[in-house]
Amino acid sequence: MILEIIEGPETGRRVKLREGETVSVGRTSNAMTILAQDPGMSGVHFVASLSSGIMRVRNLSQTNGTEVNGARIDAATVEAGDKIRAGQTVFTVIGPPPNPYPAQVRVGGWGFNIIPEGWKPMEDVGLVHQDEGEFRASAAGLEESLPGGKTLRAYVEVQMEIAKSQLQDAELQGPAEARMEGSEEALLLTVSSDAKEGLRVTQRQIYARSGDVVGILTLSGLAAVNQDFIEIVRGASFHKPLIDIKA
16 A cells, blocks of 8 residues: 655655555654655654555654544554645555455455355465364465466376375375366366374365466365365355566
């Protein structure tokens, strides 16, 4: 997200915040973003942070204070279009465009619209089961560019060879044709391997292609959550990410 100055001595200047960042704004070198030309701004006037796509602003000025949409605040959550005043400087909040593929939980190009009972979202992962046992079930989504000229099936075959070389007594089933909302084609691969204490752990991996990007949804856990996996996949979708993953 971006804070753009629309009024004040440095109109047009932008302060960019990436996910997980906290930025301080003020008149002196004690601030990360220095606005030395504004005499009404405190040395460190306010901080802005971005976490899980939500921007928060906290006032640090005991003299002039910080306002959001005309109201003086100690701390506030701000959204795209909100105005922040600090000294003689007014910022507007610029947020990313709304995702055209809304979902309850989104990880890159993956969307999850069904969260079974006992599961919860995990940032940048997908969904995890709340059971704290050693073999905690999860539904993890990621994506990468499909190598030039390679088909989805050829891509999956490479992953199969990697699994065989790294997992003890691995048994593979597939790849079989599958369906995934938003994708142009999808394949299902099931991988079983030995774990501790004689347990057998199964992973179901769905490979979905959208344009030149392949999404991998890995469903890991013991047989007790099989029905949950069915529900998660039923509510899942994969669309090519809005942000170019090659960048």
